[in-house]
Amino acid sequence: MDSQLQQYLDGARSREALSAEDRREADRWDALAEALRQEPRVPPWLEGRVMQALLPRVVTPRWRRMARALLAPREVTLSIRPLLVAGAVALAAIWVLRPAAPSPPGAGISTAAGDGRVLVQFSFESAGARSVAVAGEFNNWEPQLTLLNDPDGDGLWTALVPLAPGVHQYMFVVDGVEWVADPRAERFVADGFGRDNAVLTVSGSASTL
């Protein structure tokens, strides 16, 4: 495609500066754009559906959400807190846990989940978040399915997730909307949208982790 035509379509060149051939091609692009911009007829029930979905929503006060978080079961979080304190030097991290095996901070220890899967600790630091979830291939990229907890409200969100051995792509989802790649992931792969998914490799044998 002619670079001058590209510039014209970018708004960086006037039509008068185009060659006759490029002007004809520009006309064809105009026709294409016109078809593209044609607004489809919005299903008439869309507005009602949205408003109906909003009406029954009850917003839980923040103090109640915090109280609920504080009173929530904490055994999982408490079990890994020493590791987190020792290793929390970055915004987020993943530890693979191994029971009864002291490990240097950040090195990762593991435990079998009992069915061949390995419990993986996801953690993410975000003081202002209302919710944090982890979404990945292991939960079909569902942003609300695997929520992290921050029971003490210190902005450190954690969750233990059983994962099958293998390679997993994942991202954190803040407030159900903002997708964030784990900055401490071992590696990243392009997600096809110009960003990177974090990649985690879970060993096939928990005892070797």
Next chain:
Amino acid sequence: MVRPSLRVEAGPGGAPSSADDVDLVERARLGDPEGFRGLVQRHQGRLYRYALRMSGDEDTAMDLVQAALIRAHDRLRQCRDPSKFGNWVLAILCNGCRHHLRRGRTRLPLAASPLESLTSIESPARDLERQDLRAALSRALAVLPAEQREAFLLRHMEGMSYEDMVPVTRVSASALRQRVHRAREELSRLLKEIV
């Protein structure tokens, strides 16, 4: 004089005027449901069109738009500039579309497509003239990589400048320009007999 072209910067392809949005956002923030209803009415067409072009499925587009509007409602206080509510909610929708496509649940149809079934607000005769173009365009869009389709639609369907696209996509202007250029190249190749 530069005639209206694919490089449109505003107008029918872009967001509704922002003046009324400020008032509606304020009313919605104060708990007036009619305020948010007004926002839905003003922006649903644009949002639905984008979701439809990205997902290729009418039901999916409905779900994506509904989810985006509900999220916008819940996060309305985070909309720092109510005059840009249109682009703000579009950013939420873009994110939802990305997530949906990332899950691989959407496969754009290569034959019959929403673009072909669009009902024009203009003359039926002109509609008929565009049938072939719509069909070809629909098939070509389906072939584009999602990131190129996203950039192309924002640039040419929504009429956004690259600078305005940055906060919506969180991608640099230079990268967006490159994606749009590649999309044009690919569309040009795919629509060789038309463009």
